[in-house]
Amino acid sequence: MKIHDLVTPALLVDADALEANLADMAAALPGPRMRPHVKAHKSTELARRQAVHHGGFTCATIREVEGMAAAGLGADLLLANEVLDARRLGALDARVTVAIDSAETLAAAVVGGVREVLIDVNVGLPRCGIAPSSAGRLADDARAAGLTVRGVMGYEGHLQMLPDAAERARLTEECMARLTAAHADVGGEVVSGGGTGTYAMNTWVTEVQAGSYALMDTAYTAAGLPFRQALTVLATVISVTAPAGDMPGWAVADVGLKSLGMDHGNPAVPGGQVWFCSDEHVTFAPDAPLRVGDRIRALPAHVDPTVALHERMHLVRGEGDDAEVLETWPVDLRGW
Numbered sequence: 001m002k003i004h005d006l007v008t009p010a011l012l013v014d015a016d017a018l019e020a021n022l023a024d025m026a027a028a029l030p031g032p033r034m035r036p037h038v039k040a041h042k043s044t045e046l047a048r049r050q051a052v053h054h055g056g057f058t059c060a061t062i063r064e065v066e067g068m069a070a071a072g073l074g075a076d077l078l079l080a081n082e083v084l085d086a087r088r089l090g091a092l093d094a095r096v097t098v099a100i101d102s103a104e105t106l107a108a109a110v111v112g113g114v115r116e117v118l119i120d121v122n123v124g125l126p127r128c129g130i131a132p133s134s135a136g137r138l139a140d141d142a143r144a145a146g147l148t149v150r151g152v153m154g155y156e157g158h159l160q161m162l163p164d165a166a167e168r169a170r171l172t173e174e175c176m177a178r179l180t181a182a183h184a185d186v187g188g189e190v191v192s193g194g195g196t197g198t199y200a201m202n203t204w205v206t207e208v209q210a211g212s213y214a215l216m217d218t219a220y221t222a223a224g225l226p227f228r229q230a231l232t233v234l235a236t237v238i239s240v241t242a243p244a245g246d247m248p249g250w251a252v253a254d255v256g257l258k259s260l261g262m263d264h265g266n267p268a269v270p271g272g273q274v275w276f277c278s279d280e281h282v283t284f285a286p287d288a289p290l291r292v293g294d295r296i297r298a299l300p301a302h303v304d305p306t307v308a309l310h311e312r313m314h315l316v317r318g319e320g321d322d323a324e325v326l327e328t329w330p331v332d333l334r335g336w
Helices: 015-028 044-051 062-070 103-112 132-144 165-186 218-222 303-308
Strands: 010-014 057-059 077-079 096-100 116-120 148-154 190-193 231-241 250-253 272-277 282-286 295-298 312-317 324-330
Touching (some): 010 015, 096 103, 103 132, 132 148
Parallel strands (some): 010 312, 116 148
Antiparallel strands (some): 010 231, 312 324
């Protein structure tokens, strides 16, 4: 199959770029130093490629944990998110660790039959996480309830895309000072955190929870990360308007809000300037004339929600309409 056989919009993954990204990260953070985050791609087939290099995985939802376990990838799964109903997790034939940051999430782990936890610490991102000064007490309560406390986690997510690498490094150190102080009170062998934007500079954690590095997007590329853009969305030009008077010409392709994650801004269209997106359309000014029926590739600004909008991804090699479709992988961890 060639990509001109695909119905658009279609999620494409460049095989060579993907393999290069996986190999580069494995060289930088081998084995247990990396715990890839599957929320970025939601595909057990892609996770199998990561499992060649890394044995444990990070998940964001119960659905992801269940899917990874069912695919035989449950040797060491971390649900890096608070949940108040863990009964489905405790029933899995997998090693599952859950993040907790309160008495309520601790109780849910106990009732759900989860045996191992990490204490989630607020290191500066105003989201989940207990105050560093309270982390030790929660760990004591977890052990008293019969759970194994493996250590701590803390996510400096607000720093991941800062364009100034030196500023990103300085603020990462400040965040990790909070996490290491909490770890001194909590104990355990695991200090988990980090992401694609801080993977190389966060030397305080024992494992990095990076996810976007595998496929990449324009927001992370703009932050100066060394990984290749592997993910694009194939689209078809469905309308062309020629220049008239003072009005420039434009083209419209069949990819829009319902097939692109837009929270980090508009997609990029190589060889054109994007004006705006609507439900099923992207309107852009092409650098060279286009015809109705031409194919373009849109580069999403945020990989995670883009992938979650698609039922499948196509592993491809080559450029243009004659690029070969090597495999088609279901996005089988999407949904709830």
